Amino acid sequence: MIIPLFPLQSVLFPGGRLPLRIFEQRYMDMAKVCLKESSSFGICLIARGEEVARAGRKPAEPHAVGTLAHIADWDMAQLGVLNIIAQGGESFRLLRHWTEDSGLLRGEVELIAAPSVLPVPGSYARLVPLLRVIVGEMAAGAPNAPATPHRFFDAGWLGMRYAEVLPIPLVARQKLLEIEDSIDRLEIIYRFLESKGLLPDI
Numbered sequence: 001m002i003i004p005l006f007p008l009q010s011v012l013f014p015g016g017r018l019p020l021r022i023f024e025q026r027y028m029d030m031a032k033v034c035l036k037e038s039s040s041f042g043i044c045l046i047a048r049g050e051e052v053a054r055a056g057r058k059p060a061e062p063h064a065v066g067t068l069a070h071i072a073d074w075d076m077a078q079l080g081v082l083n084i085i086a087q088g089g090e091s092f093r094l095l096r097h098w099t100e101d102s103g104l105l106r107g108e109v110e111l112i113a114a115p116s117v118l119p120v121p122g123s124y125a126r127l128v129p130l131l132r133v134i135v136g137e138m139a140a141g142a143p144n145a146p147a148t149p150h151r152f153f154d155a156g157w158l159g160m161r162y163a164e165v166l167p168i169p170l171v172a173r174q175k176l177l178e179i180e181d182s183i184d185r186l187e188i189i190y191r192f193l194e195s196k197g198l199l200p201d202i
């Protein structure tokens with residue numbers, strides 16, 4: 001599968017939402033094609049380099065695991081600046097990538113199988129009420145609020161939503177994206193929150 005790539009200083013998770021402000025011509029053209037064809041693009045965390053292209057600089061180098069995204073909403077309140085909400089789909093592994101004449105990165109990817117829906121184990125039940133509070137306090141319709149339906153019962157969904165909101169470095173967020181076992185991800189998140197004294201008693 002070959003897709004356009006959008007390397008960013010952000011990590012998008014499957015099922016997540018990420019507001020983006022697009023003004024570079026290469027990404028404007030990419031977004032137009034995606035809107036016209038209802039197609040997806042890939043969002044990857046930048047491993048090396050910068051988001052904005054600069055003369056004489058090498059293109060940004062993406063991490064090898066990213067997430068497919070489609071444009072869930074858009075507007076252009078300011079001429080030449082496109083605001084979109086990227087909705088996360090499947091995660092993928094980047095097999096190879098190259099730079100087109102326009103400066104747009106394109107890559108060959110293989111999709112990573114979506115995790116099975118697993119009930120949240122009882123040992124991690126304390127994670128559920130805290131995330132309910134966090135989601136409940138997000139403004140209604142906020143661009144980064146989790147898309148509905150909310151699946152607090154699903155270990156994979158719960159872990160990915162936590163990974164989006166935890167105050168952790170981007171590299172740590174990327175590592176959580178790369179974990180394919182939902183329970184392993186919950187274990188790391190549980191230990192982090194417990195060490196900070198943030199988990200409620202239930």
